[in-house]
Amino acid sequence: MNWQAIRAIYVFEMSRFFRTLLQSFVSPVISTSLYFVVFGAAIGSRIDQVEGVSYGAFIVPGLIMLSVMTQAISNASFGIYFPKFIGTIYELLSAPINFLEIVLGYVGAAATKALFIGVVILGTSALFVDLSIQHPFAMLAFLVLTCLSFALFGFIIGIWAGNFEQLQLIPLLVVTPLVFLGGSFYSISMLPPVWQTISFFNPVVYLVSGFRWSFFGLADVPIGLSLLAIAGFTMLCLTIIWLIFKTGWRIRQ
Amino acid sequence: MPMVQINNVRKAYKDGFEALKGASLEIHEGEILALLGPNGAGKTTLISTICGITQPTSGTITVGGHDVVTDYRGARSLVGLVPQEINLEPFERVMNTVRFSRGLFGKPKDDALLERILRQLSLWDKRNNRIMELSGGMKRRVLIAKALAHEPRVLFLDEPTAGVDVELRRDMWEIVAGLKEAGVTIILTTHYIEEAEAIADRIGVINKGEILLVEEKTALMTRLGQKELRIELHDPVKALPAALADRGLRIEEDGQVLVYCYDTAQDRTGIATLVREVSDAGLVLRDLQTRQNSLEDIFVGLVSKQEDAA
Numbered sequence: 001m002n003w004q005a006i007r008a009i010y011v012f013e014m015s016r017f018f019r020t021l022l023q024s025f026v027s028p029v030i031s032t033s034l035y036f037v038v039f040g041a042a043i044g045s046r047i048d049q050v051e052g053v054s055y056g057a058f059i060v061p062g063l064i065m066l067s068v069m070t071q072a073i074s075n076a077s078f079g080i081y082f083p084k085f086i087g088t089i090y091e092l093l094s095a096p097i098n099f100l101e102i103v104l105g106y107v108g109a110a111a112t113k114a115l116f117i118g119v120v121i122l123g124t125s126a127l128f129v130d131l132s133i134q135h136p137f138a139m140l141a142f143l144v145l146t147c148l149s150f151a152l153f154g155f156i157i158g159i160w161a162g163n164f165e166q167l168q169l170i171p172l173l174v175v176t177p178l179v180f181l182g183g184s185f186y187s188i189s190m191l192p193p194v195w196q197t198i199s200f201f202n203p204v205v206y207l208v209s210g211f212r213w214s215f216f217g218l219a220d221v222p223i224g225l226s227l228l229a230i231a232g233f234t235m236l237c238l239t240i241i242w243l244i245f246k247t248g249w250r251i252r253q
Numbered sequence: 254m255p256m257v258q259i260n261n262v263r264k265a266y267k268d269g270f271e272a273l274k275g276a277s278l279e280i281h282e283g284e285i286l287a288l289l290g291p292n293g294a295g296k297t298t299l300i301s302t303i304c305g306i307t308q309p310t311s312g313t314i315t316v317g318g319h320d321v322v323t324d325y326r327g328a329r330s331l332v333g334l335v336p337q338e339i340n341l342e343p344f345e346r347v348m349n350t351v352r353f354s355r356g357l358f359g360k361p362k363d364d365a366l367l368e369r370i371l372r373q374l375s376l377w378d379k380r381n382n383r384i385m386e387l388s389g390g391m392k393r394r395v396l397i398a399k400a401l402a403h404e405p406r407v408l409f410l411d412e413p414t415a416g417v418d419v420e421l422r423r424d425m426w427e428i429v430a431g432l433k434e435a436g437v438t439i440i441l442t443t444h445y446i447e448e449a450e451a452i453a454d455r456i457g458v459i460n461k462g463e464i465l466l467v468e469e470k471t472a473l474m475t476r477l478g479q480k481e482l483r484i485e486l487h488d489p490v491k492a493l494p495a496a497l498a499d500r501g502l503r504i505e506e507d508g509q510v511l512v513y514c515y516d517t518a519q520d521r522t523g524i525a526t527l528v529r530e531v532s533d534a535g536l537v538l539r540d541l542q543t544r545q546n547s548l549e550d551i552f553v554g555l556v557s558k559q560e561d562a563a
Binding site for chain 2: 002003004005007008009011012015016019082083086087088090091092093094095096097098248252
């Protein structure tokens, strides 16, 4: 294992993040605050409670998931797409490293950034609502796993993308709708039966549900199923990445 | 054992284009080999295949005894690559990007070494500049610094002086000479013949995916080196006088100049006799010039021969 290389990629990617630290920090704080003003104060005051939890607190896990997923995808996809775009990928391809090391470096850095933003949002939320976390370790595990699996997914998008439009395409057309329809801001049980059934085909439902369970002990689906879903998604992404490097698809001619 | 051994390497792209058609080449430790060829000859493909950027369709390549496919870690850790295009992250700082390269090749942090490299390339003052603030020549130096940062035993320079000014080209040649002294094996591609002539120990000529020849530069020059004697006449002639008809002379510049080709390697070049014969034929000489065939002539000759054969 070329640990030096993993470290080099990780440090290099993180330095891009630290260059724009203020931006990375301020934008989630502002957007979270906006969500609380709109959903918490304006709308939430008329909803009062969902399954015994105040609406303001209820949306916190979904809000964190929403940002963490989109951030993990955009960081990882940009991280690997950019070297392809400007040509510095030659160095990765000619270095004595294997696919696992490249993935660990890029995905590790993207997941770290997403995790940082998740924590910032959690902290900002605590300023607006009373939060109790019933299963802190499970919460952390879910958060880290989501960061990792969606960073892996983003990595695949970054390798697949042939231009900047394609880089935005999947997050915009697939991920954002799935997250919004995945029970981030409501409980699946609030939907009509037909839509409940449809929702269970949405993988994000399992993640948000599991994450919410770690906060309030409430879940739309059994927690074991949530864990299985995220483990399965991670495995699927890893397999696709392994195949990409094995065949050199979109990387090596 | 050669430092780099290339055995019958073919590379066909998906669209069917065959960039390498069974290239074989041995590169010795510590030498400077210039690969000379026109655009699209397969120079970059050959380098990319050795460095791991593309996979060979068939054939084998070893670097320092390590196969570049099956033992890629062993092979690639010996190799540094300076690409033809200036591929650098514009927002990065010089020191960061050089440090990154060292780490990527699995070498532990060594800022003293990086300082030496940056100083040698006159980049030390610019170490905290962003890449985008540098001139084109400086960027090229950064590419070299990145390749040297991980202490390669073999350095590939893909057209290091394409599109750079004369001064920078001289600098680049000096840098290459310095690296050779440090024991680095250097392979550079170029389509500037003067460049190969100026710095290489051996010269390989590649065209249309085939290596046409590889030879010591001096041997190549002697073997194929012909000289031309140009006889400028006082009064132009329309045709050669009968006495000179079988000497293989060529008339140029509207009969003002007679050109005679001869081989410097031969004992008797026939110049003295020829000059006497010209006078005897009643022609008045105004000037004499001799010209050594340059590598360029040799190169053009080889490439056009290949085209005739095809």
